[in-house]
Amino acid sequence: MENSTLKLAKDIQDWLIKHRREFHKHPEPSFEEVWTSKTISDELERLGLEVQHIGKTGLVGILRGKSEGKTIGLRADIDALSVTEDTGYSFASQNKGYMHGCGHDAHITMLLGAAKLLSEMKDKLNGTVKFLFQPGEEVASGAKAMIEGGALKNPDVDYIFGMHIWSDVPVGQVVIQPGPFMASADIWDLTIKGKSSHGSSPWQGVDAITCSAAVIQGVQTLVSRVNDVRNPIVMNIGTIEGGERFNVTPGSVKMSGMNRSFSKYSRENMPKWLEEMIENVCKGYRCDYDFKYDFTCAATINEEKATGMLKSAVSKIIGEDNIKQVSMIMGSEDFSEYLEKIPGALMLLGCRNEAKDCCYSQHSNHYKLDEDALPIGVASYVQVALDYLK
Known part of the structure; x- marks a missing residue:
């Protein structure tokens, strides 16, 4: 039987695809994501969330549950690459010299999707969800800026979860593992x-x-x-x-x-x-x-207990057999800066599908992703929040 959270996410897949393609058309460089940030802020306000602006383009959406309790942070990065796109997409970049070639357009969309679904479930939440939309990941300094700007405070975040869409992993699978994961x-x-x-x-x-x-x-x-x-x-x-x-x-x-x-x-x-x-x-x-x-x-090192909780939540979405492990990755993710402060975990979300020509590496100017990954990402965000704040 299909997981109910995944079903809810699949029910809004058209909405997700529409938003992802709109973000894909408007890539912006690190710390210059002005249109992106404004679009996110407007959507969060439509959903009834409190919005906290950090610096020029960072922002946090705050969703308070039916009662006080713990606070979970869910994070997405929002910047693009200085790459000239060559995908042939009808919704290709309209900002010459920049491209969402690392999946951040999907990250934004999936976190907005999670905010949409969780805002409709806030009576089930004993605590608070903070949705962190972070600039500057591609220059490895956006997370520090968010932390310095108070993203983890008021209310204080107890646990943080992030994901990165990944072209080496088939759609329908994820990578979740404790310990050293990505390099400094x-x-x-x-x-x-x-x-x-x-x-x-x-x-x-x-x-x-x-x-x-x-x-x-x-x-x-x-x-x-x-x-x-x-x-x-x-x-x-x-x-x-x-x-x-x-x-x-x-x-x-x-x-x-x-x-x-x-x-x-x-x-x-x-x-x-x-x-x-x-x-x-x-x-x-x-x-x-x-x-x-x-x-x-720093290196991204997933905290063991938090990783176990993440694995338990995501296994409800796609089944434990679809949760994989890989060798340590020499690429880097400044999600590590949050993990230096509080417990949490980062997972990789598969988006590879050679039948759809979604088989190019991160940062390629041909980079494509299978949009069937979007509901899985949304459901993963939602399920881990529901489990943590039950």
Whole structure:
């Protein structure tokens, strides 16, 4: 027999699809989600929820049950990627250069769907539900901004649940598991300073590009020869910019990267390892340098008891056989910042369906999702809230 919560969610699937496609057409960059935030706020007010605005674009909807009690937080992220869409959708991005290529349009929609259903069930709730609509997940700093803005306070959130739609998992399945789940994400910037000269006489200058090549090789040596490989890390160089002209020996190179880890030891030591290598390489190539490192967001570690409660709730929706586990994911999610403060858990919601061409990776400009996942996500949000506040 189909779960009653899932049936209610399926009954509003047309409403969900309409909203998801509207959000998909209007992607906005991190902390600039003005239209998105206004649209969410208007919908929450139509549902009769209290709305708290945090910063420029963050917001929290508050639904109070029939009596006082515990408070559960349900979170969705709302920002888009700086990617030019190539899906062929009739509802493709109308904001050139930006795309909902990571499923945040679905996250917004599913949390609004949960608010819609739970607002009709508030007499069954002994406590409060807070719906957190968070900006800036793609730059890994939105959760911190929400926390600093008081999203977890007044009333204080006791437990938080989030989900991320995931293209590697078939629609109808989810991933729920305790412990280390997704890696930390820390950003660094490096400027290597040499001295420019005519390209025909590089000995009259100091070649910053040659030095940068040695630094690039040194970064990967740290991964394989300095770090304990039993604690996996990723040290990625994402940008490099140097030189002004083909016949000039460049005097400056800029690069930036992101480091990922599950281990507290590795995370704390990566900037030390990195700067020590940079300092010695630059000295060998007669260069100076500027190095900046930002501990951006921690690893996502699902709390065991909260994860068990989440699994119990979602198993009522799709059955325990459809709840899977995967290897730890080196990608990052700043949902981790909430888990640093209060118990909770993050799950992955499957949206893959090759028959519908929904088989591209997160952040692909071809990214598509099977909209049959939407009611499952809504029902999961609703069921965990009902179980927690019963």
